Amino acid sequence: xxxxxxxxxxxxxxxxxxxxxxxxxxxxxxxxxxxxxxxxxxxxxxxxxxxxxxxxxxxxxxxxxxxxxxxxxxxxxxxxxxxxxxxxxxxxxxxxxxxxxxxxxxxxxxxxxxxxxxxxxxxxxxxxxxxxxxxxxxxxxxxxxxxxxxxxxxxxxxxxxxxxxxxxxxxxxxxxxxxxxxxxxxxxxxxxxxxxxxxxxxxxxxxxxxxxxxxxxxxxxxxxxxxxxxxxxxxxxxxxxxxxxxxxxxxxxxxxxxxx
Numbered sequence: 001x002x003x004x005x006x007x008x009x010x011x012x013x014x015x016x017x018x019x020x021x022x023x024x025x026x027x028x029x030x031x032x033x034x035x036x037x038x039x040x041x042x043x044x045x046x047x048x049x050x051x052x053x054x055x056x057x058x059x060x061x062x063x064x065x066x067x068x069x070x071x072x073x074x075x076x077x078x079x080x081x082x083x084x085x086x087x088x089x090x091x092x093x094x095x096x097x098x099x100x101x102x103x104x105x106x107x108x109x110x111x112x113x114x115x116x117x118x119x120x121x122x123x124x125x126x127x128x129x130x131x132x133x134x135x136x137x138x139x140x141x142x143x144x145x146x147x148x149x150x151x152x153x154x155x156x157x158x159x160x161x162x163x164x165x166x167x168x169x170x171x172x173x174x175x176x177x178x179x180x181x182x183x184x185x186x187x188x189x190x191x192x193x194x195x196x197x198x199x200x201x202x203x204x205x206x207x208x209x210x211x212x213x214x215x216x217x218x219x220x221x222x223x224x225x226x227x228x229x230x231x232x233x234x235x236x237x238x239x240x241x242x243x244x245x246x247x248x249x250x251x252x253x254x255x256x257x258x259x260x
Contacts (some may be wrong), residue, residue: 001026004068006050006076007033011186011205012229014040016039017077017214019124020114024075026155032078034241039187040209042129050078068092080116107227125232126212128190135197138163139215141170142177144204149244151202151220151254153158158251162258165197170206182228200258202246207231222246 003026007014013095014037021031022043031041032050041047050056054064055078065102068074074094078084086096112122133217142156161166166189170189171180189206190213193199200211200218203226211217211233219231221240230238237257 001072002070003030003073003075004057004071005029005031005044006074006078007031007037008050009034009037011037012203012208013100013205013230015205015208016127016232017114017130018126018212019111020118020120021120023115023120026073030071034184039185040128040190042187051154055079065089065092068094103226107225109230109232110228111232112153119200125234126208127214128187128209128212130191130194130213132214133195135165136195137168137197138165139168139170139193139196139199140239141172141199141204141206141208141210142191143172143175143202143206144202147205148223149246151222151249155249155251156200157256159200159254159258162255168196170201173208197256203229211236218254220246220249220254222249 003024005021006026007017007021015031027041029044031044032053035049038047038049054061069092072093074092075184076094076101077097080096080098091234097117100109111124114120115124116208117148131193140156141162142153144150162249169177169180171177171182191208192255193210193215198214199215203221203224207217211231214234216235217231217233219238221238226240227236239254239257
């Protein structure tokens with residue numbers, strides 16, 4: 001069977017859906033996702049940027065429809081709320097799923113939400129096939145996709161002063177942090193983080209990436225719900241600001257978790 005999985009979304013959204021995607025693996029599996037996430041689809045035979053396929057046009061053209069028709073099964077988290085897109089794909093073997101858990105849902109973790117969509121067992125842990133190395137550093141990524149989710153940079157620096165391991169800072173595209181490491185490829189970043197003794201970060205895609213790489217993780221949460229969006233991993237601790245504001249979380253409150 002030739003199966004196509006169409007999964008847009010940010011880094012964290014893709015990682016929490018990895019177990020669901022992997023459960024749909026077929027004789028031949030192709031993934032269309034963002035160019036950033038494509039290197040993380042290690043289970044697939046082919047993973048490409050969906051924005052280079054032409055499917056992101058308001059209505060897919062004849063060449064795209066011909067390409068889609070070559071698959072025996074299509075599972076799409078793209079276009080589920082676009083009637084004209086769904087109409088254009090009528091007659092193709094496609095199943096549509098909601099791309100994000102509904103706001104104010106029953107508190108089900110995002111991983112389980114996607115597992116339930118595809119009929120897979122709940123409780124899965126996203127994993128990337130990286131080889132863990134002897135821990136030689138503490139990794140800190142002090143950013144996220146929203147300023148509201150960021151713990152103040154100065155407090156990260158105060159925390160780093162107490163690290164028993166050398167500290168390596170991580171920054172992504174457009175994130176200015178002198179001395180930080182940058183990786184253009186998320187798979188390369190995951191492999192590098194596999195040598196960390198601990199990762200500390202906010203509610204971000206890179207925090208999910210660290211957990212999926214098997215790194216011990218301390219995730220700092222504020223306005224978002226860790227019951228839904230907290231990273232899952234073999235050794236993950238989540239500390240949430242009591243009032244939901246990252247400003248209210250003091251260094252002294254986080255320090256015991258670092259020492260532990």
